[in-house]
Amino acid sequence: MPPRACPVDDFGRAARHQDRRESEFEVYAIVRAGGRQEKVSVGDIVVMDRVQAQAGDTVELAPLLLVDGGNVTSDAAALAGVRVTAEVVAPEKGPKITIMKFKNKTGYRKRQGHRQKLTRVKVTAIEA
Helix, strand or coil: CCCCCCCECCCCCECCCHHHCCCCCCEEEEEEECCEEEEECCCCEEEEECCCCCCCCEEEEEEEEEEECCEEECCHHHHCCCEEEEEEEEEEECCCEEEEEEECCCCEEEEEEECCEEEEEEEEEEEC
8 A cells, every 4th residue: 555645844744734733923822820831822711720719800820931923932031021811711620530449358448539620711811
């Protein structure tokens, strides 16, 4: 069977995901959101760990990287002036996780459940 032909981009790499490529004018940021890093743009809705804020409140997310068209900013001094603001949409709970412990021949059984508390936020502005 012959190899599948796929289109090639300007640099000779296979461009399998050309439709998902970022445009050169897109502005996005990598932010620290509840212990994880998320890629966000204006208008994105992100689910993150619980934030102590009511629905409708504004929270600020710490930027780690900013991409503004072709300019990439990752320097901590330059990122000190960047603000990523988001509006709290609603508090949520994650899926139910069940923890079962069992020891054979002793009658020991333990059942425990957990639901992570989350917050859904909508990114309103990325100001450089």
